[in-house]
Amino acid sequence: MSSDSDKYISLPDEIDYRVSDFYDMDEDLRNEEATRLYDEFSNSKKRYTDVSEIASGGMKRIFRAFDQKTARYVAMAELKEDMNEDAYAPFLAEARLTAALHHPNIIKIHDIDFNEDEKPYFTMDLKLGDSLADIVRKLNENQGDYRITYSLEKLLDIFIKICDAVSYSHSQGILHLDIKPENVQVGEYGEVLLCDWGLARFKEDTHKKETELLDNEFLNGQTVMGKVRGTPGFMAPEVIYDKKKRSEKSDIYSLGALLYSLLTRLPPLEGNTEDILLKTVKGEVVPPIKRSPELSIPNSLNAVVLKAMSLDKSERYSSVSSMAEDVKKFLYGFSTSAENAGLIKEISLFYKRNKLVSIISGISVLMLIVFILLLDNSRRKEKNLRQIAENNFQKYKSEKEVADLSLRDPSAVINELKEYYHANFLTKPKETLDYVMKMLERVKLSNKTAILLYEFKGDLHFVRQEFDLALLELKKGRGEFENRALFKALNSITDYKSDGKPAPVEVIKKLIKNLDGQYIEQFPRLLMYDKKIRTNPEEHVELVKSVFKAANKVPSLEKFEYDRNTKTLLISGNSDTFSFLYKMYNSHVSLFETLELDHLKLTNNKIFHAKRFYGLKLKTVDLRSIKLHSPRQVISQDVADRIIVSKDLIKPNVLEALKKNSEVIIQP
């Protein structure tokens, strides 16, 4: 055997049975790879290779570099050569702060370290694609198929993602303070990343200067020592005055400016830096609708921008999420539609009022000036607005337009129809709704707009009390996951099949009950439509009562009696919600809109709250049996011409305040 061993493989002296397992062990292909990797890791001295510069800012340079360890390209930030060691700490702090943010729409930091020259660097996601600024520019120049790729819906979707990122960072106590299109990367596959947190601050920092994380003006090229830090046009006015005033509201302003850019395809403010700063502090923002009239920017989005960019911080959105919410409502019509109702009404109200300032919280000062100028010929203007709506209506009615509808860009058509719907619903609920529904049938289906179309249809069917059809359409929209309560309630009444007649009161009551207080804002419009189609007025009153109870979250009321002859409603029992505030236009829609009330009498109500009473427009409100002790119970002028109160139950200060706004009748 020994002679053979030279030729053949010999057996070891001792058989090792432990290795038998290797006999049919699957050969792990990664093994070879792993071995090579170990080798690489233990030998690689230079982690980043193939470095090339892709961008350069004031103090930073950004490179594209191949990371040997992860074997992929990353973006690498370094300080410019001429930066001295004073810049190191803030530079590293920026990286650390960004690294602390874990959000799908916030750029990720991979590595923070010093290079061979002992200079700090950090690496982060490298995304191929455009910055939002590139996209806006290309949209403006109508390059390639950008206007097809980046429809209004797509842009709003991107915007909502940015809002999500900012909202998250605010929840972590961090302000971005340099939100602008240049700092948003949009990847090839629609990924959205908020980048460049170089100006970011912890909220607390605004008070304790010594702990400022990223002090110095070095991080941004546009920054001038002692002047401003940020990007003119996108930075909030208070930041220009005093950087200690910055807050979440400053980011909200910037988001408003960013949305402005997306809607108009233009920078929010124009001119040289000085002009822009001046316009910023004066609040001279040209409304997007006026800036780009040819783009037919939806009124509701125009309002979102102006509210976010209000000069007065308190008039801006209270949070990023509430701003995103309004944009979402525009995108996915369901609960929005009601909020949009009454636009025309609300605008006409502006003209009638003299004390505008107290009422308009969502509209910028500039808008105010415009309105004041218009005040003189307000009547005519109001008529004009009506006329425009009428004309649109006529325009759509022309046969040619109808035929063309199926050929036009579906996203534009849907937006126009939405606007038309909201502008006309209050004055002609049935005609408007039926007409819009008919038009929607002709809108061409496209991938981008399908969900919007289905949800819009679902919305309309709901108002028309075609709950089975509403469910059908909504299922094709975003689906059950996004609207659980709504689906649950609609599913509870699937026994009912719509037949073009008003739905039985019992069905609607069951729906309201199963919605459990949600989507109640949808019902004023349902009632308005109901008023037009239901022949039995008693049934209609019954529905109003159900909606009123649900809105007030009271299972029962002692009395809810309506006298049609005297147009008087008597409500006995605790209730404080009498109208809904629709945020988007700051308008109030009365729950009794359809009863055409003149007189409202409340008794036995301990929680009466005047603020939830706005928008009723009554002749008299009878509050004789209600204790009026608190300023929150002071009714403003537009609720009723006369208010009847009891001498014994009203406090002098409340009485004084009431008298300022309305005629007060004091009874013993």
Place this chain on the structure above:
Amino acid sequence: MEDWNTRKSLLLRASNPNDHEAFEEFVYYYKNFINMVFSKLGVSESQSGDLRQDLLLKLWKDIGKFDSERKNSNFRGWLSVVIRHEVYRFYKKNKKENEALASVQLDSRSESEVDKIIEGEWKAYVTNLAITKLKEHFDGNAMEIFQMTLAGKSGTEIAEKLQMAENSVYVVRSRVKARFQSEVRQLRSYLEYES
């Protein structure tokens, strides 16, 4: 020996009556294996000579009957069955003359148990041949790491014991393992029958 693994399967070649070299090699490898099986089954030294002769001839003749295309067929299984049959036949034939049989206790084991033992020996055989091959490629240190790993030692323990970086232990270990698996694969394709 350097090109042994690139040759055609040994069994195929050995079945060619003109390939003396192949036959010689076949005898070498299978003789060693049969010895392992014998020692496991307790076949006495005195009997093993004849039996081994019979077995080698039988294997050489029957190799053409192994049908790898057949469902559930694998070479080890076939090999085990052939060997078991031959061993049983041999003992039956010599039962009366040989009292030592009792000690083998073949009867007390089920057939499938015996097959399993033979299969196990084949696995140990092939893998241990691979170890010999492995030793040609790696130095003592690498083999030691491999042995310690087999003994269940962790990377940290090995690194400490051999006074080397833990990283290096992993690198060496995974290299040896990869090489070992590759050797086993090559040996199997060489020593086992493939159609």
